[in-house]
Amino acid sequence: ENGYQLLFLSARAIAQAYLTRNFLHNLKQ
Structure with a gap:
């Protein structure tokens, strides 16, 4: 349970x- 979380x-x-x-990479272009 804990490992899954x-x-x-x-x-x-x-x-x-x-x-x-x-997103930042596309923003720079």
Whole structure:
């Protein structure tokens, strides 16, 4: 249960960082 929640949180954090970086990259172009 706890490991699953940790996995979910880290996956969400990685996805958010990826989307943010993608957004900023598109913004610069």
